[in-house]
Amino acid sequence: MKLKNNIAISETGFVFDPNSGDSYSLNSIGKEILELIKSGKSKSDISFHILNTYDADEFTFERNYDDFIDMLKHHKLLENE
Amino acid sequence: MTKLRYERPIISKINAGVPDKFGMKTSVETLNQIDTVPVKDILEQYGSPVFVVSEPTIRKTYEEATSAFTSRYPKVQFAWSYKTNYIDAVCRVFKKLGSWAEVVSGFEYQKALNNGVPGNEIIFNGPDKSDEDLKLAIQNLSLIHIDHFDELYTILKLAETSYKRPKVAIRVNMNTGIYPQWDRFGFNYENGEAWQALNRLMYSEKVDVVGLHTHIGTYITTPNAYAVAISKLAELATSLKKKFNHAIQYIDIGGGFASKNTLKGAYLPGKDTCPTFDAYADAITGALMSANFAPNELPTLIIESGRALIDDAGYLLGTVLANKRLADGRRSTILDIGVNNLFTSFWYEHEVLPVETTTQQTEDTTLYGPLCMNIDVVRAAVQFPLLQKGDQVAIRRVGAYNMTQWMQFITFRPNVIMIDEEHNTHIIRKAETNATFEAQEVIPDYLKS
Numbered sequence: 001m002k003l004k005n006n007i008a009i010s011e012t013g014f015v016f017d018p019n020s021g022d023s024y025s026l027n028s029i030g031k032e033i034l035e036l037i038k039s040g041k042s043k044s045d046i047s048f049h050i051l052n053t054y055d056a057d058e059f060t061f062e063r064n065y066d067d068f069i070d071m072l073k074h075h076k077l078l079e080n081e
Numbered sequence: 082m083t084k085l086r087y088e089r090p091i092i093s094k095i096n097a098g099v100p101d102k103f104g105m106k107t108s109v110e111t112l113n114q115i116d117t118v119p120v121k122d123i124l125e126q127y128g129s130p131v132f133v134v135s136e137p138t139i140r141k142t143y144e145e146a147t148s149a150f151t152s153r154y155p156k157v158q159f160a161w162s163y164k165t166n167y168i169d170a171v172c173r174v175f176k177k178l179g180s181w182a183e184v185v186s187g188f189e190y191q192k193a194l195n196n197g198v199p200g201n202e203i204i205f206n207g208p209d210k211s212d213e214d215l216k217l218a219i220q221n222l223s224l225i226h227i228d229h230f231d232e233l234y235t236i237l238k239l240a241e242t243s244y245k246r247p248k249v250a251i252r253v254n255m256n257t258g259i260y261p262q263w264d265r266f267g268f269n270y271e272n273g274e275a276w277q278a279l280n281r282l283m284y285s286e287k288v289d290v291v292g293l294h295t296h297i298g299t300y301i302t303t304p305n306a307y308a309v310a311i312s313k314l315a316e317l318a319t320s321l322k323k324k325f326n327h328a329i330q331y332i333d334i335g336g337g338f339a340s341k342n343t344l345k346g347a348y349l350p351g352k353d354t355c356p357t358f359d360a361y362a363d364a365i366t367g368a369l370m371s372a373n374f375a376p377n378e379l380p381t382l383i384i385e386s387g388r389a390l391i392d393d394a395g396y397l398l399g400t401v402l403a404n405k406r407l408a409d410g411r412r413s414t415i416l417d418i419g420v421n422n423l424f425t426s427f428w429y430e431h432e433v434l435p436v437e438t439t440t441q442q443t444e445d446t447t448l449y450g451p452l453c454m455n456i457d458v459v460r461a462a463v464q465f466p467l468l469q470k471g472d473q474v475a476i477r478r479v480g481a482y483n484m485t486q487w488m489q490f491i492t493f494r495p496n497v498i499m500i501d502e503e504h505n506t507h508i509i510r511k512a513e514t515n516a517t518f519e520a521q522e523v524i525p526d527y528l529k530s
Contacts, residue, residue, distance in 0.1 A: 014095075022094060022095075023094075023095040024092050024093060025092070026091070027089075027090065027440070029087070029089075029090045030091050034092070050087075052084075053084065054084055054085045054087035055084040055086060055087050060087075061087075064089040064090060067089070067404075068089075070406060071091070071092050075092065075094065077092075
């Protein structure tokens with residue numbers, strides 16, 4: 001899974017997709033995960049990082065992570081694999 | 082190392098549009114206690130979902146309403162509208178506060194009697210009164226508000242064999258500038274039907290015509306419409322005085338005052354647009370004082386407000402069952418509160434609040450109830466915080482009509498509790514169980530084996 005190359009993420013959590021011209025906003029944990037995806041981290045790396053940093057259980061995070069990825073796909077922000 | 086507080090990751094598309102000049106606030110409000118009782122404790126003790134009725138709120142609202150009228154007019158009487166909420170404990174609070182009872186069926190009439198309301202303090206409205214209902218109402222000297230000519234002639238016939246003279250009023254429908262005009266109840270003013278009915282009653286000499294009644298509609302946000310209604314009823318009253326030298330004892334203006342709930346399609350929230358009790362009182366009493374009543378024959382003003390007196394006192398508490406994504410990417414949250422319990426969600430945009438929240442982040446969300454039916458939508462589109470399964474929610478302003486119009490559909494009706502003035506909680510209607518329904522159903526012998 002790879003974020004499209006030209007997607008821009010600002011420090012405050014705004015996302016700009018130059019392909020569509022659409023903008024998005026992220027909450028802080030969403031921004032953190034998107035940056036980890038952009039840097040090429042795997043799902044298990046991201047999960048390990050989040051569960052060590054935040055007070056969340058594995059199943060809740062997995063459910064929320066999959067939902068987040070579905071939304072990235074929905075907004076066409078990921079490369080087709 | 083202490084871990085950071087977690088919230089669901091979200092990404093939301095930014096839609097540029099015309100800004101709303103009123104700029105609604107975006108912070109997430111929570112509701113974690115009712116009359117100092119923690120919502121969590123209520124849900125733990127009484128299950129989820131659960132209705133909560135706040136007696137302190139009923140008393141406070143009633144005081145506001147009554148003082149708005151009694152400070153402007155010398156003879157005022159409130160009558161509790163049973164159909165708005167006829168749970169006995171609620172009705173008894175209103176009785177303690179001095180309300181009479183306003184009922185619209187034999188069932189409600191019996192409830193009022195069982196709640197200790199004297200017969201002559203029961204107003205019997207509505208199109209459905211059986212001969213037996215009418216006989217009982219005549220016997221008890223209740224105030225019978227006649228809805229149609231068939232009822233009028235039934236009462237005249239019953240009066241022939243009754244030892245007591247029926248106390249009657251007629252319900253009058255009229256054009257007050259409100260749309261839709263409610264013309265299905267009572268006798269019309271403009272076409273002369275109401276005057277004709279009054280003449281018929283007066284010439285019979287078998288009944289006491291004690292009052293005039295109207296109920297111009299529901300969720301009326303224009304107080305002046307009531308002033309129009311009062312002036313038309315006053316015209317009828319002065320005509321009775323002139324022709325028959327008969328003074329009526331009361332004018333019953335009905336109900337229909339709006340509550341602070343927001344109607345679907347409304348541009349601004351109901352709490353910003355709902356007229357105050359003072360605004361209604363000013364219009365109504367102003368019109369009464371301007372009418373041609375002799376000072377010693379001022380009629381009592383009867384008010385049958387229901388919704389505006391009880392809506393704020395009712396809460397519905399529940400729990401998030403699940404979150405899902407819809408095909409277009411929107412989030413949907415499934416609550417254990419559905420249209421079966423929250424009947425008013427068919428016409429209100431109810432405020433659904435988290436009991437606790439760890440985030441100010443929201444997403445455009447559809448709130449569904451638990452029913453396996455497509456109609457079960459509590460809110461079609463609302464900016465809602467990122468709640469997880471098991472998180473609790475509270476819905477405000479559900480005191481009117483939900484605890485009477487609720488449906489036993491797919492699942493049970495829940496517990497209803499009341500918080501008293503000392504902030505103690507009491508069950509006032511027990512949750513239904515399978516046994517509730519087994520007690521009502523009968524299986525024919527041939528299907529038993």
